[in-house]
Amino acid sequence: MVEVIRTNAALFDALPDGILVADSEGRIVFCSTQLETLSGYSSAELLGKPVEVLVPERFHSQHVRHREGYASAGMPIRAMGSGLKIYLRARDGREIPVDISLAPLEAEAGPVVMAAVRDATEHTRAEQELRDSRERFQLLINGVEDYAIFMVDPEGRVASWNSGAERIKGYTAEEILGQPLAVFYTPDDARARVPEQGLETAARQGRYEAQGWRVRKDGDRFWAEVVITALRDESGELRGFSKVTRDSTFRKLAQDRTAAVIEIGEAILTAWDSERLLALVAHRARTMVDADTAVIAMPDAAGGELQLLVVDGEGAESLRDVRVRAEAAGGRGGDLAGALRAAGLAVQVILPLVAEGRQVGVLGIANRLGSDEFSADERQVMELFAAQAAVAIQYDRARDELRRLDLLEERERIGRELHDGVIQSLFAVGMNLQAAAARAGSAELEQRLEASVVQIDRAIRDLRNYIFGLRPGILADRQLAQAIESLAADFERESGVTIVADIDGQMAARLASQAADVVQLVRESLSNVARHAGATTCRVSLRAADGEAVLEIDDDGQGFDIQAATGPGQGLRNLRERAASLGARLEIDSRPGEGTTVRIHLPL
Numbered sequence: 001m002v003e004v005i006r007t008n009a010a011l012f013d014a015l016p017d018g019i020l021v022a023d024s025e026g027r028i029v030f031c032s033t034q035l036e037t038l039s040g041y042s043s044a045e046l047l048g049k050p051v052e053v054l055v056p057e058r059f060h061s062q063h064v065r066h067r068e069g070y071a072s073a074g075m076p077i078r079a080m081g082s083g084l085k086i087y088l089r090a091r092d093g094r095e096i097p098v099d100i101s102l103a104p105l106e107a108e109a110g111p112v113v114m115a116a117v118r119d120a121t122e123h124t125r126a127e128q129e130l131r132d133s134r135e136r137f138q139l140l141i142n143g144v145e146d147y148a149i150f151m152v153d154p155e156g157r158v159a160s161w162n163s164g165a166e167r168i169k170g171y172t173a174e175e176i177l178g179q180p181l182a183v184f185y186t187p188d189d190a191r192a193r194v195p196e197q198g199l200e201t202a203a204r205q206g207r208y209e210a211q212g213w214r215v216r217k218d219g220d221r222f223w224a225e226v227v228i229t230a231l232r233d234e235s236g237e238l239r240g241f242s243k244v245t246r247d248s249t250f251r252k253l254a255q256d257r258t259a260a261v262i263e264i265g266e267a268i269l270t271a272w273d274s275e276r277l278l279a280l281v282a283h284r285a286r287t288m289v290d291a292d293t294a295v296i297a298m299p300d301a302a303g304g305e306l307q308l309l310v311v312d313g314e315g316a317e318s319l320r321d322v323r324v325r326a327e328a329a330g331g332r333g334g335d336l337a338g339a340l341r342a343a344g345l346a347v348q349v350i351l352p353l354v355a356e357g358r359q360v361g362v363l364g365i366a367n368r369l370g371s372d373e374f375s376a377d378e379r380q381v382m383e384l385f386a387a388q389a390a391v392a393i394q395y396d397r398a399r400d401e402l403r404r405l406d407l408l409e410e411r412e413r414i415g416r417e418l419h420d421g422v423i424q425s426l427f428a429v430g431m432n433l434q435a436a437a438a439r440a441g442s443a444e445l446e447q448r449l450e451a452s453v454v455q456i457d458r459a460i461r462d463l464r465n466y467i468f469g470l471r472p473g474i475l476a477d478r479q480l481a482q483a484i485e486s487l488a489a490d491f492e493r494e495s496g497v498t499i500v501a502d503i504d505g506q507m508a509a510r511l512a513s514q515a516a517d518v519v520q521l522v523r524e525s526l527s528n529v530a531r532h533a534g535a536t537t538c539r540v541s542l543r544a545a546d547g548e549a550v551l552e553i554d555d556d557g558q559g560f561d562i563q564a565a566t567g568p569g570q571g572l573r574n575l576r577e578r579a580a581s582l583g584a585r586l587e588i589d590s591r592p593g594e595g596t597t598v599r600i601h602l603p604l
Contacts, residue, residue, distance in 0.1 A: 018117040022051050024110050026067055038098075038119055040091030056089045070102070070113075088117065097124040148245040152228075154238050156181045156199055168247045170217030181243075184214050186221070202228040202241055214245070223252035253288070257381060260284040264388050274396040275309065281392055282312040282363070285385035289378040291365045293345050295319060296353075296389055297336055298361040299583075306336060306362060314368070315343040340366045347371045349379060351386040355394035363389055430456040480515040481508035481542075484522055488540050495530040497555075502541040507549050510604055511542075517582055518542075518551065518602070524574050525553040525598045533557025533596060549602040556595045562588055575600075 012019040018035030022028050028046045036042055039054055046053065055063045087095040097120045105112050148165035150158060157180055161173040169184060181195040189195070189212065202208035207229050214224040225246045231239045264284065267277050278296045286294035293313040297306040311319045324335035340348055345366035353361035363386040365374070374382070430453045481503045488499040511518055522540060529538050535557030542551050572588070575598065579586040583603050590596035
């Protein structure tokens with residue numbers, strides 16, 4: 001057989017692979033020209049040598065074992081490239097990667113093995129480049145920490161995992177590989193088969209995009225932007241899916257906060273009533289930080305207590321309309337914290353609602369006992385909505401003030417028409433009656449005409465007193481002290497009652513921000529004097545006492561029984577309501593026949 005091989009050497013030399021024949025002892029009995037070229041050895045140098053001469057020295061003993069094992073196995077045919085990494089040692093010491101196929105041959109002296117040796121340098125280089133490329137790609141994927149990038153098999157189980165997935169979702173590769181995709185979804189979405197529907201859509205359309213809440217290993221939720229892509233081989237068979245997830249919680253919350261601020265702003269501008277508006281603010285503040293309860297409390301008229309006007313979330317029934325003591329120093333939350341704790345809400349943030357440097361209420365956000373403390377970012381969100389609540393309260397008050405000014409303008413118009421129209425007409429009628437009385441020629445008729453003139457004069461005086469109470473424009477270009485003095489002069493001229501004004505200019509200056517309300521208190525009090533007191537003199541004073549401003553209107557009129565004052569007039573009620581709106585304390589001292597003193601203590 002060996003002679004046959006040698007006889008056909010030219011045929012083997014024409015083959016692209018190097019041909020080597022070895023006997024059962026592993027000695028080389030033939031080598032082709034291609035093998036000589038590949039190894040650098042001549043046939044004379046190789047013939048009779050063990051094949052290990054072509055094997056790198058470190059593999060000698062291993063190759064002998066493989067060769068002996070091959071012989072003992074009956075020398076089966078082994079196809080080229082059977083998966084072993086084989087190297088040929090060239091004469092110059094180079095190690096050349098090769099693929100070798102083996103085929104047994106029968107010879108007269110016994111069996112021999114023919115080996116076809118192919119230079120696998122390019123193939124090995126291509127494989128190495130592919131491996132390097134895969135490693136670089138895997139390093140790239142693993143290095144991406146802002147995205148969870150992983151593979152899912154056709155059955156919906158996690159098949160690969162990168163560092164971004166571990167950071168975002170909290171699972172290590174050992175924990176998550178082989179787990180179903182549903183572990184990342186909320187219980188409601190898992191029950192609704194949302195993960196399966198996403199894979200089905202990707203398989204059908206090639207791609208699926210979605211946004212929604214997902215769940216980390218520790219149970220926390222995050223807002224995810226998801227892209228699922230179907231992966232198919234060359235034949236079109238589905239091999240799995242790639243899934244890219246981005247944590248967009250921060251952007252989602254920023255968008256939600258912006259939307260909430262816009263919604264509240266639109267509600268303010270569309271004139272929602274204050275309770276509905278504050279309910280919206282409380283609800284948005286609570287949901288933006290995923291809290292259990294939000295409350296808004298505002299001080300009562302006296303300022304000593306806070307009333308919980310709005311409660312959103314848990315404890316609404318037990319907390320709504322509860323009153324608690326306001327904190328003496330700083331006026332922040334007072335006993336509100338205790339009321340929330342009593343409702344089982346131990347984790348709290350209580351923020352003052354401040355408008356134009358003045359506290360107008362309190363926003364409280366709370367969670368149940370055992371909850372984590374609110375983060376700094378969540379506190380910033382609460383402060384944003386506390387500012388919104390303060391704006392809402394201030395805007396509502398401004399709207400009320402505009403309505404009040406509209407009313408005052410209407411009263412001014414009515415007063416002007418009464419003065420310029422009705423009073424002038426009555427005055428003309430009175431003049432005509434007086435002229436008629438002078439020409440009556442009858443004492444009885446003259447008396448009756450004079451009595452009618454007296455009635456007309458009395459009606460004119462009453463109308464003038466009402467006009468005085470209606471006219472609001474006295475503050476137009478004046479400071480408070482000047483306005484009160486001018487008001488007193490107008491009252492004296494219209495009513496005939498002598499007025500003494502004693503105004504502390506410094507104290508009036510300190511009340512400048514409340515000037516309109518103080519003028520209205522003076523006006524209402526003097527109007528009551530004109531209509532009911534029957535006084536000849538009246539004193540209006542503004543002074544300081546015990547850290548307060550004291551406004552006092554004192555007359556020498558007929559007085560009245562305060563306990564029995566149940567008439568239809570609204571003078572006293574108006575005084576009480578206006579004083580309460582300023583947080584002031586009203587005192588009325590009067591007895592029948594002894595005049596009346598109205599004393600209003602205004603906080604500074």
